[in-house]
Amino acid sequence: MSKGLLLVVSAPSAGGKGTILKELLRTEDSLRMSVSATTRQPRPGEEHGKQYYFISREEFQTQAAQGMMLEYAEYVGNCYGTPRGPVDQWREEGLDVVLEIEVQGGAQVKKLAPDCVTVFITPPSMAVLEQRLRDRGTEDEAAILNRLETALVELGHAQEYDYIVVNDRLEDAVEDMRAILRSEKRKYERNADFIRKVITHAETIR
Numbered sequence: 001m002s003k004g005l006l007l008v009v010s011a012p013s014a015g016g017k018g019t020i021l022k023e024l025l026r027t028e029d030s031l032r033m034s035v036s037a038t039t040r041q042p043r044p045g046e047e048h049g050k051q052y053y054f055i056s057r058e059e060f061q062t063q064a065a066q067g068m069m070l071e072y073a074e075y076v077g078n079c080y081g082t083p084r085g086p087v088d089q090w091r092e093e094g095l096d097v098v099l100e101i102e103v104q105g106g107a108q109v110k111k112l113a114p115d116c117v118t119v120f121i122t123p124p125s126m127a128v129l130e131q132r133l134r135d136r137g138t139e140d141e142a143a144i145l146n147r148l149e150t151a152l153v154e155l156g157h158a159q160e161y162d163y164i165v166v167n168d169r170l171e172d173a174v175e176d177m178r179a180i181l182r183s184e185k186r187k188y189e190r191n192a193d194f195i196r197k198v199i200t201h202a203e204t205i206r
């Protein structure tokens with residue numbers, strides 16, 4: 001069985017990637033979502049082990065030092081990292097894994113696993129992004145301005161990604177994600193073993 005695909009998705013905060021990925025996961029049976037560890041406080045409704053593993057900075061540093069994180073980064077004052085174990089296990093089982101991470105982590109993963117597929121989801125405009133952040137109502141004014149500044153920096157990294165998806169109409173963005181996943185899975189390199197098997201079998205019956 002060939003190893004599952006590693007999909008890296010980045011987007012400015014409140015860029016809508018959570019909703020897009022939730023919708024994608026609903027229809028893609030072989031896709032799993034990695035649950036990250038973070039030192040930030042849970043938002044209302046967030047649960048430990050569901051959206052994130054909420055851990056202390058000390059625990060985060062210990063796990064990172066022990067090589068338990070596939071990648072990690074500091075983002076607007078908090079640490080975020082991808083636990084390595086589940087990602088490796090799922091991929092070994094042939095399942096595809098999506099990481100929803102910011103751009104520094106995205107760059108680390110691309111270096112570590114150059115065959116990963118990277119997608120940058122962008123809002124249609126900064127005005128729309130600002131409105132979404134305000135509508136969410138989970139950050140104070142200073143945090144909103146900080147996240148908007150960070151978003152601009154992140155947009156500058158979009159050029160490092162394989163694909164760009166504009167999050168204007170949700171259905172279109174999800175359809176784009178599905179198309180990317182499908183085409184990537186049909187690439188020759190990901191099917192070389194299968195072709196070899198077909199050829200070998202053909203030779204045995206000739």
Ligand code: 5GP
Nearest residue numbers: 013036072073075080081082100101102105
């Ligand atoms: P939030 O605090 O809004 O949930 O997430 C802030 C940013 O951290 C988002 O851009 C999100 O994609 C990113 N993020 C979440 N988990 C990880 C992770 O494991 N690693 C990295 N590098 N970024 C993450």
